[in-house]
Amino acid sequence: MKKMILAVVSLLILCFGTGEAADLVVYAALDQETPRQIIKAFKEATGLEAELALQIEQAGTVAARIKTEAKSPRADVFIGGNSSIHAGLASEGFLQPYRSSMIKDAGIDPKFMDSQGTWTGWYLGAMCLHYNTKRFNDEIASKGVKPPATWDDLLNPVYKGEVITSNPATTGSAVIIMATQIFRLGSVDAGFKYIADLHKNVRQYTPGANGSIDLVSRGEAIVGTAWGHDTIARKTRENLPITIVFPKDDGYEIGAGSIVKGCKNLQAAQRFIDFLLTPVPGEINAKIGLRYPVRKGVALPPGVPPFESLHFVNYDQPMVDKNIEAWKKRWAEVTGK
Numbered sequence: 001m002k003k004m005i006l007a008v009v010s011l012l013i014l015c016f017g018t019g020e021a022a023d024l025v026v027y028a029a030l031d032q033e034t035p036r037q038i039i040k041a042f043k044e045a046t047g048l049e050a051e052l053a054l055q056i057e058q059a060g061t062v063a064a065r066i067k068t069e070a071k072s073p074r075a076d077v078f079i080g081g082n083s084s085i086h087a088g089l090a091s092e093g094f095l096q097p098y099r100s101s102m103i104k105d106a107g108i109d110p111k112f113m114d115s116q117g118t119w120t121g122w123y124l125g126a127m128c129l130h131y132n133t134k135r136f137n138d139e140i141a142s143k144g145v146k147p148p149a150t151w152d153d154l155l156n157p158v159y160k161g162e163v164i165t166s167n168p169a170t171t172g173s174a175v176i177i178m179a180t181q182i183f184r185l186g187s188v189d190a191g192f193k194y195i196a197d198l199h200k201n202v203r204q205y206t207p208g209a210n211g212s213i214d215l216v217s218r219g220e221a222i223v224g225t226a227w228g229h230d231t232i233a234r235k236t237r238e239n240l241p242i243t244i245v246f247p248k249d250d251g252y253e254i255g256a257g258s259i260v261k262g263c264k265n266l267q268a269a270q271r272f273i274d275f276l277l278t279p280v281p282g283e284i285n286a287k288i289g290l291r292y293p294v295r296k297g298v299a300l301p302p303g304v305p306p307f308e309s310l311h312f313v314n315y316d317q318p319m320v321d322k323n324i325e326a327w328k329k330r331w332a333e334v335t336g337k
Contacts, residue, residue, distance in 0.1 A: 004066050022051035024268040026072060027057035027066065028288065029081035037284045039132040042275050048268055058208050059085040060170040066094055068261055076263040077272050080170025082255040085120050087321035090118035095260040098270050102277035107282060112254050112294045122276040123255040123285050124292040126310050128178060128228035130242045148223050150247050151181065163201045164212035164224035168328050169336060172253060175210030178331055179320045180251030184313045192334055199335050209331050217242055229290035232303055246305065255291060
């Protein structure tokens with residue numbers, strides 16, 4: 001009987017909480033373990049209790065939740081996800097500006113921050129291409145085609161129906177892929193011509209950035225796009241049968257944190273943003289998520305190429321922030337998705 005009572009109590013706590021208000025409520029567009037460890041470290045550093053009330057990797061889904069709760073915000077801070085998702089929230093008035101003193105104190109490059117303080121960059125991530133090694137060797141290499149190493153390689157007709165990429169309506173990774181084509185090809189029209197040409201080869205647009213990893217690993221498609229850090233982590237930990245390539249003129253994200261406008265715990269939210277820019281969260285994020293910290297001096301795990309070794313397109317973040325909604329609409333028109 002005692003065990004039964006304890007089980008019921010545990011279930012009630014799981015479903016409804018303890019009834020005790022947290023000092024801070026966090027929404028996260030990250031893997032499960034990274035925000036949990038950061039919240040634990042935040043308590044150790046400040047004594048404040050933070051609740052991870054929502055964890056899902058699709059940043060667009062988190063942003064939509066914040067919008068629906070705008071009249072009575074549940075979250076205090078939103079962490080993870082590409083800065084363009086946060087910028088979209090800011091442009092519609094859903095975020096509370098805050099510029100942390102840690103930016104200057106830690107010597108962090110201001111280009112990783114919003115000039116208006118509506119979002120704070122705390123990590124970086126690079127896009128990658130990955131392909132099913134066996135399927136490529138068995139089906140494509142014999143045709144004299146080299147392994148996919150550039151964005152333009154994905155347009156080869158041999159990949160018709162064999163490309164998996166993501167949808168900008170639901171994930172910031174697809175926004176970065178879309179913007180990368182515009183910047184590397186020199187104009188919006190040229191970028192969207194590429195997207196139209198790529199669409200001819202796309203088998204599926206996934207709602208999340210990394211939906212291609214499982215599909216390509218199982219051989220349901222030959223090549224996909226995903227976050228480099230997540231793909232390296234999956235390949236290493238699960239011995240996936242894929243090859244990873246960081247293309248020239250790559251796109252990268254600024255992973256952001258922001259404060260929700262009208263939040264109930266503003267001071268705690270500001271302390272949390274400050275904390276994100278200290279070494280410990282950067283170390284946690286690098287160790288678990290293999291993501292690059294914005295501050296220097298944080299060691300990366302073996303197998304992760306230095307950020308400086310990759311070749312990036314001249315990515316104009318303010319231009320993306322200004323045009324993101326119009327570009328999403330045009331992407332939908334081009335792809336019919």
